[in-house]
Amino acid sequence: xxxxxxxxxxxxxxxxxxxxxxxxxxxxxxxxxxxxxxxxxxxxxxxxxxxxxxxxxxxxxxxxxxxxxxxxxxxxxxxxxxxxxxxxxxxxxxxxxxxxxxxxxxxxxxxxxxxxxxxxxxxxxxxxxxxxxxxxxxxxxxxxxxxxxxxxxxxxxxxxxxxxxxxxxxxxxxxxxxxxxxxxxx
Numbered sequence: 382x383x384x385x386x387x388x389x390x391x392x393x394x395x396x397x398x399x400x401x402x403x404x405x406x407x408x409x410x411x412x413x414x415x416x417x418x419x420x421x422x423x424x425x426x427x428x429x430x431x432x433x434x435x436x437x438x439x440x441x442x443x444x445x446x447x448x449x450x451x452x453x454x455x456x457x458x459x460x461x462x463x464x465x466x467x468x469x470x471x472x473x474x475x476x477x478x479x480x481x482x483x484x485x486x487x488x489x490x491x492x493x494x495x496x497x498x499x500x501x502x503x504x505x506x507x508x509x510x511x512x513x514x515x516x517x518x519x520x521x522x523x524x525x526x527x528x529x530x531x532x533x534x535x536x537x538x539x540x541x542x543x544x545x546x547x548x549x550x551x552x553x554x555x556x557x558x559x560x561x562x563x564x565x566x567x
Contacts, residue, residue, distance in 0.1 A: 419445060421550065422557065423459060423470050429527030429534065430472055433457065433501075433566065439558040440472070440566070446552035452523060454478060455501055457553040457566055460525075460544050472553050473535050474501065477524030479546075482517045485509035485537070490526075504530045510537030521546040 421442040425434045434440065434457075442459045452458050452475045459470050476490060476497070477483035484491045488505035490512075491497070508531065518524060522543040527533025535541055556562045 419443065421459070423472070423553075425472055428532055429529050430457070430474075431529040431532075433474075433528045434472060434553075434556070435562070437559075438556050438562060440553050441555040441557055442470075442551040443554050444551040446554070447546075447549060451479070451546060452549065452552070458523070458525065458544070459550040459553050460548045461550065462541055463545055463548050470550060471525075471541065473525035473527050473533070473544075475523050476526050477516075477518050477536075477543075479518055479520045479522055481524075482515050483512050483524045483536075484515045485512040502528050502530055506530045508537060511539065511542070512537050516543075518543055523549070 421444055423440055423442055425436065425438045425440060428436050440459075454475055454477075456475045457472060458475055459472050461467070461470060477492060482493050484494075485506050486509065488507065489496050490500060490506065512524070516524065522545055524536045525541075525544050526535045526537070536543055554566055556564050556566060
């Protein structure tokens with residue numbers, strides 16, 4: 382009887398250990414699938430998205446965020462520049478949506494002739510660039526700006542220009558590191 386109880390408790394302990402190992406393997410597999418297939422990890426380079434993102438912040442990009450609908454105004458997107466064979470990924474904020482007319486005048490952003498009042502950044506824009514005159518976006522184009530409006534290479538400049546939907550990688554949604562900045566991006 383004593384041997385039976387000992388074997389029962391040993392089997393119970395072994396079952397607990399096996400269950401624990403299976404749980405750990407499932408968590409590791411889920412994390413791998415998330416980072417490998419759903420999300421993309423990228424390091425922000427430069428200060429163009431200050432204060433939202435800082436230089437060397439590592440972010441997660443949701444690759445499937447726009448599989449059904451496109452980006453909304455003020456979303457922070459990751460994209461590649463059209464026609465450039467580079468692995469560089471840009472991260473900027475969507476300002477103008479397809480079909481809209483964008484213009485920067487008097488240091489402010491105008492969409493379809495109306496000033497944007499709820500802009501997330503309250504900075505006078507010193508350089509209008511390509512948006513100095515009205516710029517009408519095609520049905521698959523977005524106008525993007527960095528949050529650090531006067532220190533950002535974005536849609537105002539011909540090196541970036543408007544962003545075509547086919548070049549959008551996904552929505553930037555989480556700061557992964559440094560650890561003290563760990564948070565969702567709004």
